[in-house]
Amino acid sequence: MARRSQGLSERHHKIMEFLTKFQETNGYSPSIRQIGDSIGVKSTSLVDYYLNQLQEMALIEREDRISRSIRVLQPVYATPTITGMVGDAVHKAGNMIADMISIPLAGRIVASAPIPMPTSDLSYYDAESSVDIARSLLPAHDISDLFALEVSGDSMIDAMINDGDIVVMKKAQSANNGEMVAVWLDDKDETTLKYFYKEPNRIRLQPANPNMGPIYVDNPKSLRIMGKVVMVIRQVKSVAA
Amino acid sequence: MARRSQGLSERHHKIMEFLTKFQETNGYSPSIRQIGDSIGVKSTSLVDYYLNQLQEMALIEREDRISRSIRVLQPVYATPTITGMVGDAVHKAGNMIADMISIPLAGRIVASAPIPMPTSDLSYYDAESSVDIARSLLPAHDISDLFALEVSGDSMIDAMINDGDIVVMKKAQSANNGEMVAVWLDDKDETTLKYFYKEPNRIRLQPANPNMGPIYVDNPKSLRIMGKVVMVIRQVKSVAA
DNA sequence: ATAATACACGAACATACGTTCTGTGTCAAG
DNA sequence: CTTGACACAGAACGTATGTTCGTGTATTAT
Secondary structure (H helix, E strand, O other): OOOOOOOOOHHHHHHHHHHHHHHHHHOOOOOHHHHHHHOOOOOHHHHHHHHHHHHHOOOEEOOOOOOOOOEEOOOOOOOOOHHHHHHHHHHHHHHHHHOEEEEEEEEEEOOOOOOOOOOOOOOOOOHHHEEEEEHHHOOOOOOOOEEEEEEOOOOOHHHOOOOOOEEEEEEOOOOOOOOEEEEEEOOOOEEEEEEEEEEOOEEEEEOOOOOOOOEEEOOHHHEEEEEEEEEEEEEOOOOOO | OOOOOOOOOHHHHHHHHHHHHHHHHHOOOOOHHHHHHHHOOOOHHHHHHHHHHHHHOOOEEOOOOOOOOOEEOOOOOOOOOHHHHHHHHHHHHHHHHHOEEEEEEEEEEOOOOOOOOOOOOOOOOOHHHEEEEEHHHOOOOOOOOEEEEEEOOOOOHHHOOOOOOEEEEEEOOOOOOOOEEEEEEOOOOEEEEEEEEEEOOEEEEEOOOOOOOOEEEOOHHHEEEEEEEEEEEEEOOOOOO
């Protein structure tokens, strides 16, 4: 339930500091009684009481009836000391682990050919052909079904995507208005990247470049949505057009 | 003292694997009995027996009479099994740490204003305003002097860069031919991103979009190079132009 | 053959540890 | 004033856990 002030009390703070430091120096968690000693509390029940609160605040995790099973989810360091800053850096690095996603590089996207899709969902973990991206950079929170393609040729230039760019896509068969999708146009026999808009009697495909006009597709069957574009990465080499 | 074969026996190996994995998945060490279960040993004393050996081999450390106090000094992953692949993935993630770069997000780039530069090299580590990028994605191997800017407005559209995009740049006062640079044009009073070409009597600024013509600058003094563009990231939201 | 050693089981033990219950004092809201 | 939420202590409880001991069986060395 809600505590009086939703912030951390002095006690909570001291406990978190102790947990963090103890973990780092010993490699395992302290016992309830050790925690009690560290903050000058005699009773184990009170410590348990606080630990439950910290757990509800998602600052720690612990397993029922298992000694020293406390996991510190968010390290708290005492006032800015050197060791504290080091620990903080370590922690940040640790977070970066969780915040990295390895996306399979499925192949190349060419205007004149359909999009190659990653074979299986349990895609083979090949370090050579994957793109590592920080989750914080991904707008989508749903990580599944992502794959990457390298753009070949200038044909996507109206989508402001150039040769050599990497597009991160999410598998999809349908799309909502305003989303950028990769579509295969039957009548044109080509793949393009456009913003998708479903209008009353037709579908409007809007290029990302506002200076260019839209394409209208009347027959929904002549259009196949391959995926939604999540991200575009351009590694600018020193070679110009 | 020395055991018959100084190498690890099968049992030792399995224990080390179990310890490593358990630690990584649970954040704390297993109990003696849990270890016994994992290797099919009924008696706790035997496990203790092996643990003492491992401790003498300096593979683990543990505190006397303290539960779950085992520290794994030298992680051991299984041979290519499922569990091994998990450990391998974790290991890979560990490598990814080293391959991540946190680039300060210095501000916004607007056509009508000069480029904001990061204040000091010991740039303040603010998690909220930084961009994490895998080093493998960066074409440049020189990591220093990198900073990131968020593009505001459509003015960079001839560089195929749109509103909301993030450009990663490297501080520079000069540029080589073919590099994309951010320049401030005195006579036009604006910042643009163009490919840089020094020609005999003038400087040619070529837009990334091949459909657009170049700009020529005769007086080198009216042009200030702010930095080289290293990378462009577009987080495609579901909002179109 | 004998002894020494490595490997294994199981029970008994002591205790470290998490959990629960009862009681007490404080303080603010009703 | 009463009520109830909150912060705390202490004790009692049950068990999870590390340790020790006694015993047995291979294997190896002497």
